Amino acid sequence: QVTLKESGPGILQPSQTLSLTCSFSGFLLSASSVGVGWIRQPSGKGLEWLATIGWEDVKHYNPSLKSRLTISKDTSNNQVFLKITSVDTADTGTYYCAHSAPYWYFDFWGPGTMVTVSS
Amino acid sequence: DIVLTQSPVLAVSLGQRATISCRASQSVSISSINLMHWYQQKPGQQPKLLIYRASNLASGIPARFSGSGSGTDFTLTIDPVQADDIAAYYCQQSRESPFTFGSGTKLEIK
Numbered sequence: 001q002v003t004l005k006e007s008g009p010g011i012l013q014p015s016q017t018l019s020l021t022c023s024f025s026g027f028l029l030s031a032s033s034v035g036v037g038w039i040r041q042p043s044g045k046g047l048e049w050l051a052t053i054g055w056e057d058v059k060h061y062n063p064s065l066k067s068r069l070t071i072s073k074d075t076s077n078n079q080v081f082l083k084i085t086s087v088d089t090a091d092t093g094t095y096y097c098a099h100s101a102p103y104w105y106f107d108f109w110g111p112g113t114m115v116t117v118s119s
Numbered sequence: 120d121i122v123l124t125q126s127p128v129l130a131v132s133l134g135q136r137a138t139i140s141c142r143a144s145q146s147v148s149i150s151s152i153n154l155m156h157w158y159q160q161k162p163g164q165q166p167k168l169l170i171y172r173a174s175n176l177a178s179g180i181p182a183r184f185s186g187s188g189s190g191t192d193f194t195l196t197i198d199p200v201q202a203d204d205i206a207a208y209y210c211q212q213s214r215e216s217p218f219t220f221g222s223g224t225k226l227e228i229k
Contacts, residue, residue, distance in 0.1 A: 046220060046221075047160075047209055048220065049219065052218070060216040060218070061216075062217045063217060064217075096165055101171070103152070103154055103171070104154075104218055105154075105156040105172075105211060107168045107171070108168075109165040109166055109167070110165065111165055
């Protein structure tokens with residue numbers, strides 16, 4: 001059974017660095033064609049893909065935020081991390097991590113963690 | 120980037136067919152593989168995969184849902200629509216990075 005759960009700071013101030021953790025079970029990130037992605041959603045708005053890390057440490061980033069994003073993994077502890085530097089109010093929203101199947105679609109999602117950027 | 124265009128709202132009567140479209144700014148198909156996927160999101164919940172690679176029903180999804188299309192034009196069909204289907208529906212392409220989502224279609228009941 002594949003499960004994922006996001007964790008984060010809840011609230012942070014503008015210009016700080018947002019650190020998110022995705023803890024998962026039910027699959028191995030070292031397995032071929034497997035990945036974990038991060039997707040965010042401002043309140044009342046649509047989905048925005050941020051980054052995906054794959055089985056051979058292959059990384060894909062959304063170019064619109066690439067300079068601010070770092071995705072990494074701890075395979076032995078079944079965790080994936082996302083850091084976003086220099087946050088501002090536009091980074092407020094719900095952040096999801098999701099299991100990425102072959103062909104890079106997302107078949108299992110975590111419940112999401114809400115992040116608010118406010119001074 | 121590949122831009123995916125969806126109509127914002129679709130109103131359908133219960134028991135009728137709903138057809139939700141997604142148009143890509145360029146082809147999302149490689150040979151016979153159509154890299155378009157569909158998700159359902161209900162208020163306060165995470166998205167759920169409905170259809171992958173254009174026409175494959177995800178595990179546990181009722182057969183009322185189906186997908187079709189190739190190249191740049193794709194369709195999600197719900198037939199018949201039930202009250203539980205009230206949600207936002209998003210398409211997503213994985214033909215190339217960045218893996219973009221459409222802006223979503225909200226399904227409403229007439």
